[in-house]
Each structure stands twice: as structure tokens, then as C-alpha cells.
Amino acid sequence: MPAEHEPTLKDVAAAAGVAVMTASRAFSKPDLVAQATREKVLSAAQQLGYRHNALAAAMRSSQSGLVGVIVTNIDNPFHSKLARGIDEVLTANSRRMLLGHSQDDPKREAELIRDMRSWRVEGLIAVPALASTPPEARFAGLPTVLAGRAGKTGALNQVTVDDERGAQEATADLIARGARRIAFIGNEEKITTTTTRLSGYLAALGENGIRRDDSLIRLGCRSVDDAKRVAKQLHSQLQPDAFFGVNNQITLGVLEASAGFAAPPLISGFDGMDFADLLRAPVSLVSYDPAELGARAATLLLESLENPEAPPRHDVLPVRLLHYGGNVTDAN
Amino acid sequence: MPAEHEPTLKDVAAAAGVAVMTASRAFSKPDLVAQATREKVLSAAQQLGYRHNALAAAMRSSQSGLVGVIVTNIDNPFHSKLARGIDEVLTANSRRMLLGHSQDDPKREAELIRDMRSWRVEGLIAVPALASTPPEARFAGLPTVLAGRAGKTGALNQVTVDDERGAQEATADLIARGARRIAFIGNEEKITTTTTRLSGYLAALGENGIRRDDSLIRLGCRSVDDAKRVAKQLHSQLQPDAFFGVNNQITLGVLEASAGFAAPPLISGFDGMDFADLLRAPVSLVSYDPAELGARAATLLLESLENPEAPPRHDVLPVRLLHYGGNVTDAN
């Protein structure tokens, strides 16, 4: 007959006629227990409806098996795919992901870090929020891998995509297709994706003998709507012949704005879009798999947990510029 | 000078010259501690770099503050928005979300439930996976709210959208726009969203004097590609004049397929799409905010934790049919 309270190992051990420790081992180190004993324990556990208490185990062993994951915005596809990639690797390595989203707010990020530390996460994977203090300071004292956005000093492990090259190729491609006045719409300068991708854009201009025109470079867009507004404004004031969006949100904003333009500009952007083929406007996207980025970040974290003395590593995922047709119809 | 080990309350208490219990109270029940004492404790904690141990607190108090959230697929926007809505409410109520994704596989779902129970989650919010056993059996014994997909018996709390009405309105609208042979592409019959939305579709046909044609009803699509294939097949075999996609993935598949059709059919589907306005093909979508659904689910769970004796509730979120223009350009 089952007890009133949630059954514990003690109950199982009693029912199986063994010591608590033996019952514990039957689960966590089955090889160290005789077959017959193990079976007795497992069947007693079954009977009583025993369920392992991860809280107690984590506390006693001081190994929580938890990994904190901080993204800025869960429902941005980049971040949700990143989280899936991370979760897959963690699950395969018997860890659990503790997921939080900072909304790109350093205060919320700090709270998340504090909360996650209180759960004794073994490490952290984070897309660092927009902040004036460098990630190295904010994530000090806990094994951390930065994902997507790079750090300042290189003191942390990080996994990014090939930001500079991606932006450079996309910009060069716009130029090859005839664009000369290419608007660059970015997020804040505090984020390396914006600054590094801007470098790539500038490099492509330079290589093609096009003078940098700062009036075409607009930073500080943090949402689809920001970007939409800025793109409209740029269009009416300066009529650029092409737009480059620094990330998926900004590119969406450009696409929305451009729907209202009489003469459609060329549009290119960073980050893939699952539905790019269905869009009315032609668009070129610097693509990669965010889940792969996440998987690499998780792998890197696990490795650095294994080997705490290893120097920080910086992994860079290659990107590929893909062209989507707009009103070209699918042949098959 | 800070200690070697992670400082504990004991260290803080010693440094502050008070009992451990007093130090504990200074954090968790500040009102029960004299101002002066509290300040001593807090400053000692600060100095030592003390960090609360949620593991120990959860274990001792048997209140983990954790809520398990099981979705089928994190990087489906429906699910990621749902998760965000849930997380917002939980965070505001000082709980943490433990997120997992079942990939619509009952085995993985069972593992997740087990794992989450082992972390002593106080309750569960789940989009139940495709399974032959009813959710009521799989989620027994733990306060649970089903989200998006309904249960079988009504014994669990659940929050869904107005599936039947949404599908009925969308179908009626297709008919009003001239469609007579409307294909319905659904997921498995085990999921209530498919069955309930199918009812709505059939109701609209009935109300408009259109005979049900089972050859136009195709179930069992579990991915964008499934739906794409089925839509192409239907198109070449039966040339329906409209398609209804039972969810966002399936509607995307229909959109992809229809890009290759000479005579574009009318397309309608369940679930919103942020980028619907940018699509080449006109589409009508039964829309609602998944984050709102999540927020309601979380609220319902918290209420039922407060009041464990309350009978299960069934909350239904209204939906709205929105039309997107395809090649109509944005005026402003």
C-alpha cells in the first residue's frame, strides 16, 4: 500500500529490504549492484510509485545538471532555433536547459543570471544583451559561452557566425547587381553583430570603389517597426537603390516598408527566413542554421566544463548567401 | 576575505554575528527581522558574495517554484510565443519555467514529464503530444493545464482557441468568395485541433449547402513538407478551388505548393503569420495571439495551485479572421 507522502528512497529501501545507499546505487550506478538486488529495488520502486528527487540529488552531489540559457527574445526565430539546438545537445548529454529571455535589457539579464546561479547552473550559454558593460564583466565567475554576439576581450568562449564575410558578400552581391547607393540599417553599436556586419558592408564598398556615405548608414533599430520607419524615411529622403538589413527583424521591416515604394530597391539581409521563397519581393539572405550555432555553443560549453583550464575558444559558423526570387514561380 | 567554497547562509550569519535562521529570514521574510539586523546581514552577504541556493531552499521547503512547460516544437512560432506568454506570467509570479519540447512524440513527452516531476515542478502546462492514450492519463497526478490542444474528458484544465468557430468562419469566407471545392489539409485525427477545426469546416459547408467531399479532406500532415506534397497531389488530381490549412505549418506547405499552380486557388489557414502581409499569395488567416493563450494557461495554472479543489476549467480564446492582400501594395 502506498504511503501518504511522496515515496522516498528510504521507503523503497525498506520495501526492498536493503540499505538506502543500495537503493540509491540501483538507480545511479546499476553496475555496482547485484542483478538480483537491483531487480528487488526497481520493483519496490515501481510498486510504491517512487520518483527520483533531482532537487535532493543535485544538492547533495553539488552537480545540478542544469545549464542556463539566456536569449534576448524567445519568439524571434533565430533565438528559438538556437534554443532548440542547445537543448538537443544538452538533453543528449543528460543536462537540462533553464531558459530565460532578457528582452535585450541588461537589468533583466542580470536578474536572470542571478536566478540561474541560485539554481546552481553548471554553466551559461547566452546571447548577451545590449549593455554598456562588456559581457566579460557580466558573466564573470561562471563557465559561459556567448552565442551569436561576440564578447569584447575574447576572454569568454564564443560561437558566432561569419558576420563580416556574410555582410561583405551580400553587399558585394548588391553592387554586382547594379546597386551604388546601399543603405545599411543596423541595431545598436554596442552589439558586435551590428558593428562587424557594418565592417563587412564597408569592406565591400571599399573593394568596389564606392565611397562610404554615412547618411545611408542608420543604426539603433531594435524592432521590425523601427526598421520599417527608418527605411521609409531613407527612401523618401535619399532614395537608396538597395537596402541591407543587419538581422531578420530589420530585414522584415525593410521588406514591409518597401512594399510601399514605387520603384522597388534591391533588398538583402542577414539571417535566413523559412518563408523567404514565398515573399512578394525578391530578397537575398545571409543564411545559416541557428540550431547548429546552438549545438556548437552547447558542445563548447560541455567541453569547457570537462576541461576548465582550457583557454577560451572562438568558433565561427560559415554562412551562405541565398537568393530568393520574389515573383518567379516554382517550376515543379 | 572570502572563503574557498561558495559562501552559505552559515558564513553570512557568522560574519553578521547572528544565527543562521536570522540570516535566512533577512532574505525571505524581511519584515520579521529588525531593520538594523537586516542591514548587518545584507551587508555581510554582499561582502562575502553570498548567493541564495534555490536548490536547498526548494528541497527543504518542498516548494520548488518550478513550472514545467512542454511544447511539441520550440521553434514553431506558435509554441515559442506560447512559451513567452507563459514565462511572462510565471516570472511575474516568481516562478521559473522549465521548458521542454516533445517533438510530438509521446515517448519523449513521457520522459519530459518524468524529468520535470523529478525536479518537483509544482505544475505543468503542456501542448499534449500526439498519442493514443488521452492526455488525462498521461498527465495524471500533477496540476496540469493543457494549452492549444484540448483533452478528452474535460478532467484537466485547458485553454484553447475557438477552433470550431475559426475554421467555420474561414471556410464560410472562402465560400462567400466563390469557392465550392475546398480542400481541408489537417494533422492527425488524434489531435483535437484537427478534429475540431474539421468540424468547423464541415459546419460551414453544411450551412452553405455544399456536400462534403471526403476526397478533399486529407489528414495526417505533420510538417510543412507533408502539406506541400499533399497540396500538390490534390491540385493535380482534383483541382480544388480553395485550400484550408489546419495550422501554420500546413498553411505554409499549401502556400509553397500553390506557388507552382497555374491557376492560384484561394488559401486560408489557421494561426497567424507575422509576415503574412509580405507574401506573394493572398491568404486569410484565423488569427489570435499565442502569447495571450500562454498567459491565460499560466494564470489558470497558478489559480488552480492556489485552489486545488476547484473543478477543471476550460478557457477559450476568441479568434479573428484576417485577410492579407498578396500583391496589393501598402498605401502609406
Next chain:
DNA sequence: GTGAAAGCGCTAACAC
């Protein structure tokens, strides 16, 4: 308002 004692459920460490 504060403290002392006990113990949550488990596993590390060591003994046999």
C-alpha cells in the same frame, strides 16, 4: 525579534 535543533532526500566517503 531571535535562536537552537531537527531534518528535507539524497549521495560521498569509507568501512566491511
Next chain:
DNA sequence: GTGTTAGCGCTTTCAC
């Protein structure tokens, strides 16, 4: 292979 002991860091309980 198995058992004993101790204790992870906190909060509950009860005393003062």
C-alpha cells in the same frame, strides 16, 4: 556488493 555515517544548505518548528 552492501551498509553506515555524515552532511549538502536551507527552512520548519518551537522555544524564548
